[in-house]
Amino acid sequence: MTVTLADVAHRAQVSPATVSRVLNGNYPVAAATRERVLRAVKDLDYVVNGPASALAASTSSLVGILVNDIADPFFGIMASAAQAQISGAEGTPGAIGGEKLAVVCNTGGSPERELTYLTLLQRQRAAAVILTGGAIEDPDHSAAVAAKLARLAEAGTRIVLCGRPPLPPSAGSPVTATLSFDNRAGARRLTGHLLALGHTRIGYVAGPAERTTTRHRLEGHRAALAAAGVADDPARTLHGAFDRASGIAAATRLLDAEPGLTAVVAANDTIALGVCTAARARGLRVPEDLSVAGFDDLPSATDTVPALTTVRLPLIEAGARAGLLAVTRETSHGPDGVETVPAELVVRGSTGAIRGA
Structure with a gap:
């Protein structure tokens, strides 16, 4: 049910005219009254209708x-x-x-x-x-x-x-x-592909920890490891932003900590490009020395040398x-x-x- 100006007035124990004055800011109102009205607006999640105020029963374009x-x-x-x-x-x-x-x-x-x-x-x-x-x-x-x-x-x-x-x-x-x-299934197939190629020392560069996309893709990666009987080492997973700089920083840290990593999975293609940059900076060849995989299949995935193995989402x-x-x-x-x-x-x-x- 839509909240009305009268609902706000009742909640704040003032007149509808006072509510209107507070919201429009065109008439002086006592500070305590103004605070009470604004608290009622927030509590009831009331919003001014703007240009559509005369068309309360319809939506705009x-x-x-x-x-x-x-x-x-x-x-x-x-x-x-x-x-x-x-x-x-x-x-x-x-x-x-x-x-x-x-x-x-x-x-x-x-x-x-x-x-x-x-x-x-x-x-x-x-x-x-x-x-x-x-x-x-x-x-x-x-x-x-x-x-x-x-x-x-x-x-x-x-x-x-x-x-x-x-x-x-x-x-x-x-x-x-x-x-x-279907992020979980895509990530599971991607890590499964690397496992089938013989890789067991696999680093993972995840996105921000608080995002559902990050968690679902990481769960798919871990499910593939578990299915192959490969232990999931938490030290091989690093979180960061979904950008190239994060890929460079995370790959550098992973490879410094464990130079024997043979593959890195990135949570998206942009991160993967950063991983490739970090690999080249230390003289590693992709894929001869380090296999790199991404996710999303952005247009740039085919422009890299070599082209990027990834998971295609039909964006x-x-x-x-x-x-x-x-x-x-x-x-x-x-x-x-x-x-x-x-x-x-x-x-x-x-x-x-x-x-x-």
Whole structure:
């Protein structure tokens, strides 16, 4: 149920006019009264309707696409494909309303910024919201996001998760559709490929520890080791950002600590490129001296020498699918609104059999 100005006034024990004055800032209000009103606004999660205030029962033509880092090709590819699908959806069978304006919201990986964008999109009565990439594994933040999504859904906003795990059952069902990447299975195949080549001393460069994508890919890696009877040495796993600098720093530390490593798995392709750079800096050849593997199959994966062994996620297709689900009445093909996006092992020149194997 949508929270009204009268609800805030009742909670703060003031008149609706006083609430309006506090929110508009156009009339002096006692400091204690102002604090009480703002506390009620926060407690009730009330948002001003903005330009859509006169259309309380409808949504706008705005679609928000939330990404962690628009400079990261992983997010840029999905956002671009979603935006193209949304822009061309008018006239598509099942399209909701007319032409839509797709806006990319770059959170920079900040939990606070993610919540701020959701509030702003709620205020604008967005027609749809697409959240891309892994979620932050923090119970308080997860609960706050679920509450925001519930408010959006109550107002008629379609919610699509793309590359993000489903919300927990306790969050209810505010999400229209979920496109969930099969990160565990992809990582298990990737490490299994290296094990089949004879590698047992394998380093792993993970992403940020608090991200679901990081945990799921690391779980797949460890599952492959366990299935092969290879001990998982925690010292061989390092966490960092999903960027090239992290790959260089982590690979340097791993190889300094254990020069006998024969392979390194990276949590994404960008990290893997940094690992290759660190290997070359110490005179190691890829894959003769060190096999390197990534994840995602970004365009740059085929431009390296040698080309990168990786796990392909269909980012363009997933982004376009998310855009379609956001602006049409089409529903998910998967059970409980969840579609699993497959992860495909792609073997290229950066991995090879261990010497002597």
